[in-house]
Amino acid sequence: MLLPLFLPRMKEVVTSLSSPLHRPLPFPEISSFFLFLRRGNRDSSAPEKRRLKDFIHISDFDKETIMRILQKASEVKALLKSGDRAFQPFKGKTMAMIFSKPSMRTRVSFETGFSLLGGHAIYLGPDDIQMGKREDTRDVARVLSRYNDIIMARVFAHQV
Template sequence: MGVISGQCYSTLGSYNKPFFSSQTLRHSTPFSVSSPPPRLRTTISCRAVAAESPLTAKVGLKDFIHIDDFDKDTILKMLDRAIEVKALLKSGDRSFRPFEGKTMSMIFTKPSMRTRVSFETGFSLLGGHAVYLGRDDIQMGKREETRDVARVLSRYNDLIMARVFAHQDILDLAKYATVPVINGLTDYNHPVQIMADALTMIEHIGRVEGSQVVYVGDGNNIVHSWLLLASVIPFHFVCACPKGFEPDAKTVEKARKAGISKIEITNDPKEAVKGADVVYSDVWASMGQKEEAAYRREVFKGFQVDKILMDIAGSKAFFMHCLPAERGVEVTDEVVEAPYSIVFPQAENRMHAQNAIMLHVLGK
C-alpha cells in the first residue's frame, strides 16, 4: 500500500493560499493592540496525495545482482556496449556524458582498489559523481539498518553500488532501494568481475561461447559467478579444487540443470587444464578467511598455477586472475608476467564492463 501524504489550504474570505504561506504572513493587515482582530471564519481543506511504495517504485529499472538475472541476449548487448564505450574513451573523446547530473553512492564494507577506482573513474568519465562510503561511514546493519540505508540513499542518489560480505545485505539493499543497485561483490558472487572477464575473453580469444574456462583453486564467489554465467551462455566450465573446497552445490546444480553448458567439478588440476582457452586463478584465502591462510596453503598444494601447469594447458591457453594475486602462492611470478597472461587488460576491463552495466540499469 502506498503512503498517503497531504497538502492543506486555508480559505480567508476570497483568498485561497497555502496555509501559513510566507506571502499570507508578510502581507496580512496588522491588528492594533487596542482593537481585537475581526472574527474571520477560517476553513482548512486537505488534499490526499498518494506516494509510491518503496517496494514497488522501481518501475522499469533493473538491479545487477546475479548474472543469470539476465538472458543471453541482454548480457551480450551489455558486452557490445562495453566495447563501444571503451573505444570511445580510448579515442580521447569525452563528449559522451550520459550520467551528467547523476550521483552514485558506493558502499564498501570490504575494501578494494579495483572496485572503487574502476567504478568511481568510470562514472566520472561519463559525467557522474560518485560518493565513497567506507565501512565506518555507515556501519550498515550495525549503526543503521540496511533497509533504512537503502531508502535514505535512494533519496539522494540515482544509483547504489555495494561491495559487502553477506549476500543478504545486497538483497536487502535491492529490496528497499528505489534506485538500481549493483552488486560490487558479496561472499556468494562477484558478477561485475565476470562481466569484465567475459569482455577480456572476447577481446583476446574472440568469444566466450564455446570456449573452455578452467578455474584452479578455491570454489569461491568467483566460481559461483562463472557457474551463473554458464547458466546463460554456453561454454565448458571446469573447477579444479581440493576436496572439501568445492563451490556451492546448489549453484552447481542450477548451472547443470540449465542444460546450456558443460560443467565439471574435479580435484585434479593437471587433467582439468588440458585444452583450456583460459586458466583462471584466485587467492586461496579470501578476505575474511585470512586466519585460515596457513592451513589452506597446505591443503592447496598441487593447485598452484605455474609454468608446468600452463604447459599442460597448451599453447593457446591464456592466464587470468581477478587480483590481487599472492605471487608465489596460488600463482607464480613467472606466470603473471608471461606473454599469455592477460591479468592487466582484465583489470582494466572492470571499468569498461561496469560502465556498460551502469548504462543498462539506468536505461541509457
Template sequence: MLDNFLHVDDFTDSQLIEILDKSKWIKDKFKQRADYTPLKGMTMAMIFAKPSARTRISFETGFFRMGGHALFLGPNDIGIGKRESVADVARVVSRFNDIIMARLFDHKHVLELAEHSSVPVINGLTDFNHPCQIVADLFTVYETIGRYKDFTISYVGDGNNITHSWIELAMILPIKLNVVCPESYKPDMSLVQKAKDKGLSEINIIHDPHEGVRDSDIVYTDVWASMGQKEEADERRKIFNPYQVNSALFNATGKDSYFMHCLPAERGVEVTDNICDHKNSIIFRQAENRMHAQNAIVLHLLKK
C-alpha cells in the same frame, strides 16, 4: 519493478550480449578520449563494507568519465547492518542518489538493500558471488578468443564467490566450466546442481589439477584465502599447494591457453611470477575491463 544487478543470471543471454557490445563501444570511446557524458548531473553511492582498490577505482573513474559523480562510503561512514539496518540505509541513500553499488560481506545484505532501495542496486561483491567481475571476465575472453560462448574455462582453487558467478554465467550462455578444487573446498553444490539442471553448459567438479585443466582455453585462479579468511592462510597453503598455477600445470592444458586472475594476486602462492607475466596472461587487460563492463552495466540499469 526496478532493474538491479545482483547475480550474473539476472540478465538474459540477449541482455548480456548487448552489455558486452556496449562494453566494447564504451572502451573505444574512452580510448579516443571522446566527450561522452550521459550521466551528467547524476550520482552513484558506493557502499564499501569490504574494501577494494580496483572496485573503487573502476567504478569511480568510470562514472566520473561519463559525466557523473561517485560518492565513496566506507565502513566508518556506514555501519551497514550494524549501526543502522540495511533497509534504512537503502531507504535513505536511494533518496539522494540515482544508483547504488555495494561491496559487502553478507549476500543477504545486498538482497535486502535492493529490496528497499528506490534506485537500482549493483552487487560489487559479496561472500557468495562477484557478478561484475565475471561480466568483465567474459568481455576479456571475447576480446581475446573472439567468442563469448562455447569455450572451456578451468577455475583452479577455492570454490568461492568467483566460482559461483561463473556457475551463474553457465546458466545463461553455453560454456564448459571445470571447477578444479580440493574435495573440502567445492562451490555451493546446490548452485552447481541448479546449473546442471538447466542443461545449457557442461559443469565438472574435478580434484586432480592436471586432469582438470586439460584442453582448457582459459586457466583462471584467485587467492586461496580471501578477506576474512586470513587466519586460515597457512592451512590453506598446505591444502592448495598442488593447485598452484605454475609452468607444469599451465602446460598441462596441452594447448595455447590463456591465464586469468581477478587480482590482486599473491605471486608465488596461487600463481608463479612467470605465469602472471606470461605472453598469454591477460590479467591486466582483465583488470582494465572492469571499468568498461561496469560502465555498460550502469548504463543498462539507468536506461541510458
C-alpha cells in the same frame, strides 16, 4: 555502463553461463557486486526494453541481454580510449558506493568510470556505514536512494 573496466572478466563469466542462469557462478566474488538503478523510467507503460531493472546479480539477466550490455560497454570503452568525452550518460547523476569490503581496484574503477561518463561518485567506507550493525539496511537503502541515482555496494556475500 560502468562495465568497460570489467569487460575481460565479465566475458569469461557470460561465456560460461548456460540456461537456466540461476545457479552458482564460476567467479563467486562477482556475486558481491550490486548495482541498483533507483531512478529513471520505471513507468509500467514504457516499452519493455526501456524499463530499468535492478542489476543485483548477473543471473538476473539472460545471456543475450548480458552480451548486448557487454557489446555496448565495448563500444563505450573504445569511444573513451579515442579521447572522445562527449558521451556523458551520467551527467548530473550521483552514485553512492558502499564498501563493507574495501577494494582499491573496485573503488578506482567505479569512480573513474562514473566520472568519465559524467557522474559524481560518493565513497562510503566501512567506517561510514555499518549495515546491520549501526544502521538498518532498509533505512540505509531508503535514505541513499532519495539522494542518489545509483547505489553500488561491495559487501560480503552473507550481508545480502
